[in-house]
Amino acid sequence: MKLCCKPIQTRLLGKGVITRCCYKEDGHIGSCEEFPYLFHLNSVAPRVANKIKRDATKTTGAAWKSEDAGPNRIDRWAMLLDEQELLEKYRVNISVLKPGVQAKLREKAATYEDCMNVAAKLTLLVYQMRDAPTPPQSISFYLESRFGIILFGSTKCIICKDYLSFSLFDEAKRGRAHIETAHANPRIHNPDNVGFAHRECNIAQGNRTLDEFYKWIYNILQRVEYRL
Numbered sequence: 001m002k003l004c005c006k007p008i009q010t011r012l013l014g015k016g017v018i019t020r021c022c023y024k025e026d027g028h029i030g031s032c033e034e035f036p037y038l039f040h041l042n043s044v045a046p047r048v049a050n051k052i053k054r055d056a057t058k059t060t061g062a063a064w065k066s067e068d069a070g071p072n073r074i075d076r077w078a079m080l081l082d083e084q085e086l087l088e089k090y091r092v093n094i095s096v097l098k099p100g101v102q103a104k105l106r107e108k109a110a111t112y113e114d115c116m117n118v119a120a121k122l123t124l125l126v127y128q129m130r131d132a133p134t135p136p137q138s139i140s141f142y143l144e145s146r147f148g149i150i151l152f153g154s155t156k157c158i159i160c161k162d163y164l165s166f167s168l169f170d171e172a173k174r175g176r177a178h179i180e181t182a183h184a185n186p187r188i189h190n191p192d193n194v195g196f197a198h199r200e201c202n203i204a205q206g207n208r209t210l211d212e213f214y215k216w217i218y219n220i221l222q223r224v225e226y227r228l
């Protein structure tokens, strides 16, 4: 599918750093929009829609909580800027943070384009979860022309490969999220490397790649001579 890609004006912090784009199909009618495929989830499951936007485009927040230096969550593409640009354009002084914290933030860097493609991919994965709401035809058409046929009920935890149910998002209302956005390689943020996982699985994987994680588990099972 050819996308419109016309620039969208934004008044948010970081203006001028990046040109946000329209992700509707080229030649569309009506106004340009950055997340046109989220209008349905925005109305039936707004928390899920916000999670998709946030996880696709922002770094996680913990590292910033004790600092006055910047916002709790920051655009992933800002992490591609050097110290000086970060200070000028985002008013974030990264140099005051410990080297380990800086490195962790830099690992989250991704281009705007990758982030936007991740958002669309996560939307597809949400609709493919068991018990997920059915997307309106316009959204099915949009997602299918970008990613191929939608296979309802096919989304699995990228770590344990068990099927994920949309109802897990609802259960999260009563506590912490049961489903998290996860990365096969935690240092790469693009549609091929991103998916959803159980919170427990994501915690267990930690900062390892999936390959490192499975080897780690395998070695443990061997050492303890585990038998089913």
Ligand SMILES: [Zn+2]
Pocket: 004, 005, 006, 022, 023, 024, 028, 031, 032, 033
């Ligand atoms: Zn447009």
Ligand SMILES: [Zn+2]
Pocket: 157, 158, 159, 160, 161, 162, 197, 198, 201
């Ligand atoms: Zn899992």
